Amino acid sequence: MTIHIGVVGTGMIGQDHIRRITDVVTGADVVAVADVDFDRAEEVASGINARALPTGHDVINDSLVDAVVVTSWGPTHAEYVLAAIEAGKYVFCEKPLATTAEDCLRIIEAEQAFGRRLVQVGFMRRYDAGYRSMKRVIDGGEIGSPLVMHCAHRNRTVPESYHSEMAVQDTAVHEIDTVRWLLDDEIVSAQVIKPRKTTKRFEHLQDPQIMLFETASGARIDLEVFVNCQYGYDIQCETVGETGVVRLPDPADVWLRSSAQLRTNVLQGWEQRFAAAFDLEFVEWVASMHDGRLAGPSAWDGYAAAVITDATTEALHSGRVVAVTLKDRPAFYGS
Structure with a gap:
């Protein structure tokens, strides 16, 4: 069919x-x-x-x-x-x-x-091989209870139409969903710290930004969003647990030894970095429809992301720690 x-x-x-x-x-x-x-x-x-x-x-x-x-x-x-x-x-x-x-x-x-x-x-990072491996490690208890997560989301550059709120709403939203999924834990507060601005950006933009989150269990997440880093598209994630650390691998590429140097390439866009994840996302979506049972990111995940990005945007403007208040999760969407 x-x-x-x-x-x-x-x-x-x-x-x-x-x-x-x-x-x-x-x-x-x-x-x-x-x-x-x-x-x-x-x-x-x-x-x-x-x-x-x-x-x-x-x-x-x-x-x-x-x-x-x-x-x-x-x-x-x-x-x-x-x-x-x-x-x-x-x-x-x-x-x-x-x-x-x-x-x-x-x-x-x-x-x-x-x-x-x-x-x-469409939170496609849940379909990335590296993130899925990290989730298996965390869920399997191989690093003990997660305590701290370090994340970075870097773009080579962005157009003039990109504004400071988009760092939360369009960029950090991917990490926000991924953190919730990896830790199986809800974010309960958000804060934004504004470092010294890079000169490689349009005047209206606060870049970089450091976003700090706390989960219901007490884990802490720091996220660097730097959308004019100049050198490429770079996604990093490391989870520190009680007994070990798990780190997201860089995209596979050759290492070249030549002219007294050791070097590799850095991807320049999200299209290359997450192409396989996008493909698998649709493969599994279609398969789940054939099975009659969806298993991917749900409407509840979309709602949670909206509430958290709203709180983080408020924190960007206020400079305060802002509480994240979600409705009770319906049993319809699982535990």
Whole structure:
């Protein structure tokens, strides 16, 4: 059986997901697309023998569409996810699930009312081989109880449109979800420290930033977000436990010994660093739909990320430690 997928949003990430559904994933194909730029939707559709429909709602309600991928502008996500739930269709939503915690809660309530999970959120780091190995070590008790986690998220550079809040909402959100997943622990407070600014940034931007989090169990996380580091795209994570330390490996590459030097390459973008994770994310999403049981990041994870990023953004502006207050997690989403 082939799952027929409709895609709402045919920008860069939408086209990338269409490519992997078409070229990488088995058991699924894209049959309909929509975008605010209808000409672009038509061009994308023509390349994969799909149909371009006038609106995202037309895609969601199309009788030939079994499941929906939402890669449209962030403020439209809640509208389309809620429409997919109402239509009784599985929906994969790129982060953010919604731009407000209130809209995330609406999605959670609608999904519970439907009676089973339909929503998966695009936190692709959970599908990265290095992070999965780290989780197996932590869950297996090989380093004892986690005490401290050190993280870094570095980009070579960002455009002038990037502002200080985006360091939290668009960049650190990946680590926020990953930390919750790795430690199986909720973040309960956030703080942002502003170091000396790099000269390699636009004047309006606070860069770098150091974000400090505490979990319910008392573990502490420090996260360096440095989006104009100049040298490449560099993701680091180290977890210190009571009896050992586990560190995320760097991407595999050759080491060159030449001219009295030992050197290797540094990746320049997230597209290369997490390409395999994106692919596996969709392979497993489609497989879970065939099985009738979603297992990836849930609407609850999307809600938790929204609340934590809101608190961290407040901490950025206030300079204070800000408490993170989540609703009680419904049994519907597990323990």
